[in-house]
Amino acid sequence: MASDRTPARSAHSDAPSGRTGTLENPEVHANVPGHVIPIIAREFDDFDTEAVRFLRGEIPENEFIGFRLRQGVYGQRQPDVQMVRIKIPFGGVNPEQLEMFADAVERWAPLRKGHITTRQCVQLHHIPLIDITKLIREISDAGLSSREGCGNTVRNVTGDPWAGVCEGELFDPTPYAGAYVRYFVRNAVCQLMPRKFKTAFTATDEDRAITGIHDGGFIPRVREIDGELVRGFEIRIGGGTSIMPRVAPTLYDFVRADDGEYIKVTEAVLRIFDRQDELRKNRARARIKVLVDRIGMNAFREMVDEELRGDWVQERDYDLDRLLFVHDEAENAPTVPVEVPQPDGTDARFARFRASNVIPQRQPGFSTVEVRVPRGDLSPEQFRGLADIMREFSGGYARTTVQQNLVLRWVRDEAVYAVWQRLAGLDLGTAGAREINDVVSCPGTDSCKLGITSSMGLNRAIEEYIDDMQITDPLTRQIHIKISGCPNGCSQHHIANIGFYGASMKVGDRTIPAYIPHVGGQYEGGVVRMGQRLKLRLPAKRIPEVVGRWLRFYESDRTDGEVFNAFVDRIGHQPFEALAAEATLPVEYSAETINEFVDWNRAEPFKVMRGEGECAV
Secondary structure (H helix, E strand, C coil), X not given: CCCCCCCCCXXXXXXXXXXXXXXXXXXXXXXXXXXXXXXXXXXXXXXXXXXXXXXXXXXXXXXXXXXXXXXXXXXXXXXXXXXXXXXXXHHEECHHHHHHHHHHHHHHCCCCCEEECCCCCEEEEEECHHHHHHHHHHHHCXXXXXXXXXXXXXXXXXXXXXXXXXXXXXXXXXXXXXXXXXXXXXXXXXXXXXXXXXXXXXXXCCCXXXXXXXXXXXXXXXXXXXXXXXXXXXXXXXXXXXXXCECCCEEEEEXXXXXXXXXXXXXXHHHHHHCCCCHHHCHHHCCHHXXXXXXXXXXXXXXXXXXXXXXXXXXXXXXXXXXXXXXXXXXHCCCCCCCCCXXXXXXXXXXXXXXXXXXXXXXXXXXXXXXXXXXXXXXHHHHHHHHXXXXXXXXXXXXXXXXXXXEEXXXXXXXXXXXXHHHHHCCCCCCCCCCCCCCEECCHHHCCCCCCCCHHHHHHHHHHHHHHHCCCCHHHHCCCEEEECCCCCCCCHXXXXXXXXXXXXXXCCXXXXXXXXXXXXXCCCCCCECCEECCCCEEHHHHHHHHHHHHHHHHHHCCCCCCHHHXXXXXXXXXXXXXXXXXXXXXXXXXCCHHHHCCCCCCCCCCCCCCCCCCCC
């Protein structure tokens, strides 16, 4: 029989296993868009108390950090300020929440922006700890929660932004993703695991949620059992990027959904993971992918099978009637607009936007409109403007994306042009969502303790360089570029067609900001593969020109219709290295070359200032 070791309950774990609820009634869930994680007021009282004690010096920092992280509050490289990570389960957000972000940014965030992450959260930066005690209370008024946004917990559960409205899905996984969130948030089994556990629910085999790079991934499946069609999931376990990147293998090819079996199997996985004390010795290699890689999926599957025979299973409540997030978006879809402007066919900018950012829903008469959000950053004015657009044109429905964008859902076809005009007025009407100039990056040294380089600065520089190239070739525009400020890969640079992670170069007694490039990664079309790391270390200021050189090389030397990754596979990585070899040559420090020793968006000479990260504290 499987061991029934249950981890000691945290002093701040607020609900028994699987039991969570709303503030008004801990056993009832409100199926309202954007309200997935139940709000528990006493958590805010606890945070106030512990934060004040810490600021008074009554408790040591190492004792306070774990508690702070479980509330989604993360330390920054800048002293005396924090980042708060607000979880947006499967990216679903409503207009009132966008307005709350606008208010919070204006009141608390000195840089006047909120940041959409590659895991569909929204982060606010540079906030003093005492202000965060007020901020987390205020965001809760809109149903927003930062609970377990950080720490060794089940992190934000991401999802396909087109789930429920896309062609080809067997069923909408959104209700089941919501149930998963509700079951595991505050659950004692996953408060102090060896490391974090990231989850993704996708809608189709296109795998727009990129389950392959997650600790746990769920893909809808339907199987005929006893003459009835039964919903279920293929469950993948053990993917990840960062150190030791791996694509998640399949644990089970079919696990029932409607009886909660998929949650039960996940709990078995988490119980096994929590008992791996060997993993706790080295936090850099403490992810579940390390265990799966070491023993193999067959052996891991046997461990799960054995765990599921344990007595603990009978003690659990997998009542999906209580947990499911059930909401019919179609009921609130907007009616046909009476008077909205229509295109006259002469505006090339709108035609380009429509081709790249608009996708017809499977529901006739409706489309999704993807809002390209440069670097994932939104100002208060943009948050409020998007909220107004959502109310007027999308029935109030939108979801953030893993590419740091926002997808407006249920937009009437007749209203797409009007939506584009309104977006343009917010500086958000740019075409090319998920194309080459829609560059993805993490915050890097803007805020992260582990950041080495200014990945956001390089993002802007590459985007501007590509815009100046005026690329019209459709195959080149399909290329994806991702930039991380350190090897940990929060921007998912491993799976980009062209990816970079931050590093440095020594030149005498000085240091130059630099990046290590990868080519040939993929995450679209249901295929996930890691890119090839090149034997290069490129100075940061030379990278935009190198990228341009690679793009023109691809356009000139490819075969007819050959996509970028096929081109990389055919010619190998050496030609890319050769084209960039000149850029790797070091320079002597002088008045003429001083710019090379200063990172993007910085004014002072570059120094590696890397602190200790808190992801595994």
